Amino acid sequence: MNGIFQSKHFKLEKLRANVYAAIAKEGGGAAANAGFVDLGEKVIVFDTFNTQQASQDLKHLAESITNHPVTWVINSHWHGDHIRGNQTFKDRIIISSESTYTKMKDIYPSRIAAQKNDIDGLTNYIQSLKDHFIQNTETQLQYQINFLSELKSSLPTLELSLPNQTFIDEITFHGQKQSATLFTLGGGHSLCDAMLYIPDEKVIFMGDLLFVNCHPTFFEETDLAHWINILKKVDFMEFDVAVPGHGSAGTKEDILKVIHYISDLTALVREGHPIEEIKIPAKYSNWGSSEVFQQNIKIVEALLNKGTSIM
């Protein structure tokens, strides 16, 4: 897109005439993907990144490209890298599921207050990383330093902006040209994950239910069995492009890869080797975010130990 403003936080990709994905750049203030859809006079933004610097760029691009103000802003789930940029849109309609809203309201006031009170601690931590940094040899460390520096510069002016509208199962938005449906099938990656489906364009925004060519992140709240169920249901829907929470835009094939990843890790843990000896399988050796693999294995083990059935 020549001539259009370029953000240092994300790469804007035109997926369809009216659908754009904003793919996070490593080490920027975005940290997760977002996007926007022009329904005709009405514009939807899907997720707001990890910082307000990144979401300001998104708002600028969404409004200058569509020539309309953003009407609706979606939070796919409660994780910070999808919602911390909300304040850029605080005078718009910000929508999440009821459970995501409740979780945000419980967690964020104290978390953000604590982070604002410890900017010095973050500064010292960034400095300690810089002290370990050897020029041109440690790209990942440089990304981490840049990511934390963006987070630090967001903190002094960061305001918590909670969603001001909620939905239970689904809500449909209508514009002059087309409609889009925001829906949730419950929690897989997080306690509640929402997706945005644009049937006329055959595009779906999947938040962190989909990671493309990078390790999906599992947490204690993650429900792996239900995650697989959700992905299998989504696979029946009609679309050609699936925008993930992390990684580049994908297809149904990438959805199947996440299902296989969950089942492969479960099978590996079931073999019973000490978990610290479990190595990344060769088919995932090129995937990004390999640092989360060990944590994922631990989460799978904890679930199996609790007697939870995953597959």
Ligand SMILES: [Zn+2]
């Ligand atoms: Zn997440």
